[in-house]
Amino acid sequence: MKKSHQSALASLKRKLPGRVFTDPESCFAASLDNLRLSFAPDAVVKVRQASDVGVLLQLANQYKVPVTARGAGSSATGSAVPLRGGWALDLSALDSIRIDAVARIATVGAGAITAELQAQAEALGLFFPPDPSSKKYTTLGGNIACNAGGMRCVKYGVTRDYVLGLEGYLADGSPFKFGLPLKKYVSGLNLRDLLIGSEGTLGIVTQAAIKLLPKPEKRWTGMFAFKSEAAALKAVVALFKQGHNPSILEFLDRQSVGCAEAYTGKTIFPGHSRASILLIELDGTASELRQQRRALLDFMAERAVAQREARTEAAAEKLWQVRRTCSQSMFSLADTKLNEDVVVPLEKQAELIRYTLQLKKEIGLATPTFGHAGDGNLHVHIMYNRSSQVEAARAKAGIYKLMERVVELGGVITGEHGIGLAKIPFMPLQHTKSEIAAMRTVKAALDPKGILNPGKMFDSFEVWEHEPVDVRLPWDHR
Numbered sequence: 317m318k319k320s321h322q323s324a325l326a327s328l329k330r331k332l333p334g335r336v337f338t339d340p341e342s343c344f345a346a347s348l349d350n351l352r353l354s355f356a357p358d359a360v361v362k363v364r365q366a367s368d369v370g371v372l373l374q375l376a377n378q379y380k381v382p383v384t385a386r387g388a389g390s391s392a393t394g395s396a397v398p399l400r401g402g403w404a405l406d407l408s409a410l411d412s413i414r415i416d417a418v419a420r421i422a423t424v425g426a427g428a429i430t431a432e433l434q435a436q437a438e439a440l441g442l443f444f445p446p447d448p449s450s451k452k453y454t455t456l457g458g459n460i461a462c463n464a465g466g467m468r469c470v471k472y473g474v475t476r477d478y479v480l481g482l483e484g485y486l487a488d489g490s491p492f493k494f495g496l497p498l499k500k501y502v503s504g505l506n507l508r509d510l511l512i513g514s515e516g517t518l519g520i521v522t523q524a525a526i527k528l529l530p531k532p533e534k535r536w537t538g539m540f541a542f543k544s545e546a547a548a549l550k551a552v553v554a555l556f557k558q559g560h561n562p563s564i565l566e567f568l569d570r571q572s573v574g575c576a577e578a579y580t581g582k583t584i585f586p587g588h589s590r591a592s593i594l595l596i597e598l599d600g601t602a603s604e605l606r607q608q609r610r611a612l613l614d615f616m617a618e619r620a621v622a623q624r625e626a627r628t629e630a631a632a633e634k635l636w637q638v639r640r641t642c643s644q645s646m647f648s649l650a651d652t653k654l655n656e657d658v659v660v661p662l663e664k665q666a667e668l669i670r671y672t673l674q675l676k677k678e679i680g681l682a683t684p685t686f687g688h689a690g691d692g693n694l695h696v697h698i699m700y701n702r703s704s705q706v707e708a709a710r711a712k713a714g715i716y717k718l719m720e721r722v723v724e725l726g727g728v729i730t731g732e733h734g735i736g737l738a739k740i741p742f743m744p745l746q747h748t749k750s751e752i753a754a755m756r757t758v759k760a761a762l763d764p765k766g767i768l769n770p771g772k773m774f775d776s777f778e779v780w781e782h783e784p785v786d787v788r789l790p791w792d793h794r
């Protein structure tokens with residue numbers, strides 16, 4: 317550790333007694349996220365109150381110590397990894413949740429758990445729709461920093477659509493309030509939205525004001541089988557053309573369904589093994605649902621080869637289990653999964669799937685794909701065995717080809733997970749030099765010494781040159 321960083325650490329320990337940890341276990345735990353590349357910080361700082369963040373940043377800025385904010389560490393891209401060492405800033409203790417049920421606004425600490433906010437809102441008849449599948453673990457701070465999405469985005473939008481105000485600290489330790497717990501706010505430049513999705517590179521969020529909706533009265537789930545991916549994805553486009561408004565619209569390709577069927581030993585739609593599947597949720601009042609359900613079943617009767625519907629919560633849970641099983645069951649194909657979260661225009665999804673099948677042949681690796689077809693956000697997976705250098709090289713080549721194709725189709729390299737470390741090589745595919753220069757200018761203006769999450773987004777990094785650690789994380793079910 318640099319001498320100046322040693323002095324900074326000694327000073328930090330004095331100013332925040334009992335909150336600074338340098339033991340190997342704490343540093344290892346904060347060294348990685350779900351990308352599983354480990355870069356240890358010099359210290360982990362577990363703040364107890366928002367003002368601790370200001371104290372820490374003043375010192376870090378003075379001594380140029382890198383600071384990497386951390387919620388639950390579930391990032392899929394390495395964005396929470398303290399690549400350049402320094403201090404890992406653990407915000408998980410800032411977990412307060414207060415709900416104003418009249419204004420329908422929650423004031424949450426950055427460390428509050430997403431599912432806990434949802435549960436508390438629902439108890440008051442309210443609803444926080446963004447639902448990353450990691451929501452039992454993730455923090456609102458992490459969701460905001462990654463602009464997290466999930467299954468309900470098709471009707472309800474992403475995290476950004478619910479953030480009214482952010483409180484926190486800039487890189488030099490000065491406090492900010494961008495936005496307030498108010499439904500309308502147009503004062504000054506909108507730096508709130510600049511911080512959302514900035515992956516901890518522009519400022520640290522300590523508290524957020526979150527808009528809530530009335531909880532939908534009822535939900536209904538249906539599952540539909542199609543002969544091919546093209547037929548399923550054509551139905552997705554037609555469904556919107558006809559004015560349907562599902563709250564969830566998930567797609568599973570035949571490779572994914574094949575994995576789930578092999579894993580459970582059961583055919584999902586008897587008589588139609590390895591079908592491509594759409595899983596659809598509708599929500600609303602009882603009378604709205606009756607009408608929507610009838611219209612959807614009529615629509616599907618002409619297109620799907622088979623259908624099932626859930627009339628109770630328990631039956632719906634069984635249908636959703638199919639989606640969850642797909643994810644786990646892919647590991648029967650190979651021990652390592654590259655999970656990409658690309659987005660293409662709705663009409664181009666069928667073309668993307670055709671490309672994943674072509675890619676499967678070209679690289680000789682399985683490419684099961686499922687995802688949020690309602691917003692064009694498909695999780696394309698490339699499965700390979702890590703011990704095989706040949707397979708690893710093919711997987712790497714496959715990801716580069718996939719990203720090029722996505723951009724050619726008018727899409728984006730990431731719709732949920734963000735850039736972090738993993739997507740750095742693809743930034744020049746997505747953005748022009750002048751776009752990247754503009755982003756760097758913003759970064760330099762807000763963090764002139766480059767202490768906030770350095771090495772992320774713009775620098776060069778190649779995931780394949782680093783060996784992942786074999787560690788079990790809380791969300792691992794294998």
Ligand SMILES: Cc1cc2nc3c(=O)[nH]c(=O)nc-3n(C[C@H](O)[C@H](O)[C@H](O)COP(=O)(O)OP(=O)(O)OC[C@H]3O[C@@H](n4cnc5c(N)ncnc54)[C@H](O)[C@@H]3O)c2cc1C
Pocket residue numbers: 349350384385386387388389390391392395396407426447448449450453454455456457458459460461462463464465466467515516517519520521522732733769791
């Ligand atoms: C099993 C699994 C399923 C997932 N499913 C989804 C999904 O459906 N949709 C989706 O969008 N993502 C998904 N993810 C990715 C991940 O869960 C999300 O990106 C989530 O928002 C990260 O939250 P976190 O609290 O774990 O943040 P972390 O991983 O700790 O941090 C993520 C980034 O946010 C920054 N950060 C954290 N807190 C703050 C703060 N207070 N202020 C400033 N910056 C901060 C960090 O520096 C880092 O750059 C999934 C991940 C896993 C492991």
